[in-house]
Amino acid sequence: MARYLLDRMVQSVAVLAIMSVVIFWLMGLMPGDPIDLMISADPRLTPEDAARLRELHGLDLPISERYLNWLTAALSGNLGFSRLFAMPVLKAVLPALGNTVLLLGISFVLAVAIAFLSGIAAAMNQHRKLDYAINLLAFAAISIPSFWLALMMISLFSVTLGWLPASGTESVGGGGFLDKARFLVLPVLTLTIVSFGSHTRFVRASMIETLRQDYIRTARAKGAGEGRVVFRHALRNALIPVVTILALDFGFLFSGALIIETIFAYPGMGKLIFDAIMGNDYNLALVTLLFATALTLFCNLAADLAYAWLDPRISYTGDGA
Amino acid sequence: MTAAAAAAPASSARHAWRRFARHRLAVASVLVLALLCLLAFSAPLFELALGTDSERVNLFSRLAPPSAQALLGTDELGRDMFLRLLEGGQVSLLVGLTAAVAAAVIGTFIGLVAGYFGGRFDAFLMRFTDGIIALPLLPLLIVLAAIDLDKLGIPAAIANSENISLYRIILIVALVGWTTVARLVRGAALSIREREYVQAAKVQGAGSWRIMRVHILPNLISPIIVATTLSVGNIILLESVLSFLGLGIQPPIPSWGNLLTNAQALISTAPLLAFYPGFLILLTVLAFNFLGDGLQDALDPRAVRRRA
Numbered sequence: 001m002a003r004y005l006l007d008r009m010v011q012s013v014a015v016l017a018i019m020s021v022v023i024f025w026l027m028g029l030m031p032g033d034p035i036d037l038m039i040s041a042d043p044r045l046t047p048e049d050a051a052r053l054r055e056l057h058g059l060d061l062p063i064s065e066r067y068l069n070w071l072t073a074a075l076s077g078n079l080g081f082s083r084l085f086a087m088p089v090l091k092a093v094l095p096a097l098g099n100t101v102l103l104l105g106i107s108f109v110l111a112v113a114i115a116f117l118s119g120i121a122a123a124m125n126q127h128r129k130l131d132y133a134i135n136l137l138a139f140a141a142i143s144i145p146s147f148w149l150a151l152m153m154i155s156l157f158s159v160t161l162g163w164l165p166a167s168g169t170e171s172v173g174g175g176g177f178l179d180k181a182r183f184l185v186l187p188v189l190t191l192t193i194v195s196f197g198s199h200t201r202f203v204r205a206s207m208i209e210t211l212r213q214d215y216i217r218t219a220r221a222k223g224a225g226e227g228r229v230v231f232r233h234a235l236r237n238a239l240i241p242v243v244t245i246l247a248l249d250f251g252f253l254f255s256g257a258l259i260i261e262t263i264f265a266y267p268g269m270g271k272l273i274f275d276a277i278m279g280n281d282y283n284l285a286l287v288t289l290l291f292a293t294a295l296t297l298f299c300n301l302a303a304d305l306a307y308a309w310l311d312p313r314i315s316y317t318g319d320g321a
Numbered sequence: 322m323t324a325a326a327a328a329a330p331a332s333s334a335r336h337a338w339r340r341f342a343r344h345r346l347a348v349a350s351v352l353v354l355a356l357l358c359l360l361a362f363s364a365p366l367f368e369l370a371l372g373t374d375s376e377r378v379n380l381f382s383r384l385a386p387p388s389a390q391a392l393l394g395t396d397e398l399g400r401d402m403f404l405r406l407l408e409g410g411q412v413s414l415l416v417g418l419t420a421a422v423a424a425a426v427i428g429t430f431i432g433l434v435a436g437y438f439g440g441r442f443d444a445f446l447m448r449f450t451d452g453i454i455a456l457p458l459l460p461l462l463i464v465l466a467a468i469d470l471d472k473l474g475i476p477a478a479i480a481n482s483e484n485i486s487l488y489r490i491i492l493i494v495a496l497v498g499w500t501t502v503a504r505l506v507r508g509a510a511l512s513i514r515e516r517e518y519v520q521a522a523k524v525q526g527a528g529s530w531r532i533m534r535v536h537i538l539p540n541l542i543s544p545i546i547v548a549t550t551l552s553v554g555n556i557i558l559l560e561s562v563l564s565f566l567g568l569g570i571q572p573p574i575p576s577w578g579n580l581l582t583n584a585q586a587l588i589s590t591a592p593l594l595a596f597y598p599g600f601l602i603l604l605t606v607l608a609f610n611f612l613g614d615g616l617q618d619a620l621d622p623r624a625v626r627r628r629a
Contacts, residue, residue: 015452015455018452019456023461023464026464026465026468027464028472029468029469029472029473030464030467030468030469031467031468031469031471031472136346139607139610139611139614140603140607142554142606142610143554143558143603143606143607143610144603144606145558145561145562145565145599145602145603145606146562147561147562147565147566147581147599148581148595148598148599148600148602148603149599151581151584151585151588151595151599152595152596152599154585154588155588155589155592155595155596159588159589159592160592248454248455251454251455251456251457251458252458254457254459254460255457255458255459255460256459258457258459258460258463259459259562259566262566263585270460273460273463274460274463274566277460277463277464277467278467285464288460289460289461289464292457292460293456293457295457296455296456296457297455300455
């Protein structure tokens with residue numbers, strides 16, 4: 001187990017390292033470079049000044065050397081300076097990371113809870129009306145464009161009804177816990193709706209598959225009630241494939257967060273990535289993209305752990321936790 | 322054609338058709354998609370009948386309500402919304418289908434090669450596939466959509482042509498959309514290459530490419546069709562969100578995604594303008610997902626349900 005974990009960690013670090021090279025290279029292909037931006041901001045800069053600045057910032061070096069310079073600085077804790085926010089990159093990233101973890105965390109828990117309730121209900125009523133209704137809803141949730149749903153939410157709840165704020169995280173001048181919660185409702189609702197559909201279909205499929213197994217028939221034959229069969233015997237086994245898929249879906253959830261944060265002007269990692277790329281803030285874009293990748297890899301790793309924990313063959317020997 | 326299908330082609334097809342017809346939502350989806358395509362591609366006829374076109378700006382009738390002249394009203398520049406939706410539909414449907422087919426071709430190739438050759442080669446390709454699946458795709462797509470074609474050494478004449486955003490989005494989406502098909506094909510190829518008839522072909526001296534093309538690929542057509550149909554919906558969603566963010570299909574070419582770009586600013590004055598394009602995206606994606614589900618029931622009845 002420890003050996004396996006170590007392998008997976010090394011793998012994750014390798015993927016992250018490869019991604020840092022790829023992203024660094026892609027950043028170099030973005031339109032303009034920081035010096036071009038300085039020139040457009042200050043017309044008095046001469047071409048000689050520009051060349052000197054490029055040399056000063058090491059931008060005249062080949063891309064491999066620039067990457068190594070960046071990596072050395074990054075590993076010693078210097079992630080650079082954000083042009084857009086006029087502060088060190090790390091200082092801009094950390095609060096956004098907190099906001100995103102909050103948004104994703106609540107939405108994920110809600111989506112999973114809804115998926116389990118509806119998925120199990122559908123599996124227990126296979127080929128009945130409830131099953132069809134849940135399936136239809138799940139398909140609709142998978143097919144809905146998240147940005148459009150966000151716009152419709154704003155149109156209904158903010159513009160027409162005036163119940164909830166359409167953007168930001170708190171009222172002007174700051175607010176208490178309730179005030180902040182009000183600002184979270186629409187982003188969380190939107191993200192939950194667009195992510196529960198595929199989860200529901202997985203839970204349903206996995207549950208139906210499990211309920212077909214011989215040990216379930218044995219449990220029923222021994223006179224166990226339906227509730228006991230489903231929740232004691234089937235659920236734990238049906239969970240195993242679902243957990244991996246839920247975690248693999250984290251990348252999807254993060255993509256959803258990018259759209260929803262951008263539309264609701266919610267200052268999280270997704271909006272930060274979008275603003276950094278659109279505003280040619282290279283240092284910030286690089287670091288935020290890597291943070292997002294690292295976060296996704298971390299969740300995949302967590303899923304592997306949960307998988308081992310759920311699998312009785314590992315957890316019962318005592319070294320799984 | 323599968324072995325069973327070769328033995329009794331007519332009855333197998335009839336069985337598949339009967340299973341498909343039983344999936345009422347899938348049948349309805351075919352009708353909806355046919356209607357949408359028909360409407361979208363007869364846009365020139367509507368333009369002729371209404372005596373206007375989707376690009377004519379009329380600042381005297383901005384945000385007009387629906388009328389006999391403009392069936393769904395006009396947008397912020399006085400352009401006919403109905404016609405713009407039809408034109409946008411052409412683009413969104415074409416891009417969705419083309420990118421899905423391109424992704425399926427890439428995925429089939431990678432999956433086939435990995436599954437057939439196996440070993441380290443397979444392990445490497447599948448690690449790579451897993452890596453791509455695990456990444457947060459949208460942020461990376463935004464970077465890919467934002468890169469400067471000049472810096473890639475693409476001639477300015479091509480980089481600045483009007484349709485470049487179309488090709489670009491198809492390419493980008495295909496580059497990340499092949500993973501599902503690749504894993505599917507790889508799994509199937511792994512098991513088929515052990516079958517006796519493949520071994521027999523090998524003994525008779527058939528080359529690797531011939532075995533893959535003649536003996537393995539035809540067995541995989543059904544699952545590939547199902548996976549591709551299911552991916553069209555996802556791809557249309559991806560295209561629409563990139564276009565909405567201003568990174569996909571660029572105006573003046575309309576798409577259902579970029580029709581929504583200005584919608585947020587107008588949401589309090591003209592909420593219906595935001596409603597229509599998104600509703601059509603929802604309808605189309607839903608129809609493709611139901612169609613894929615129905616095809617799966619029909620063509621691949623024993624398969625474990627895979628995700629859309």
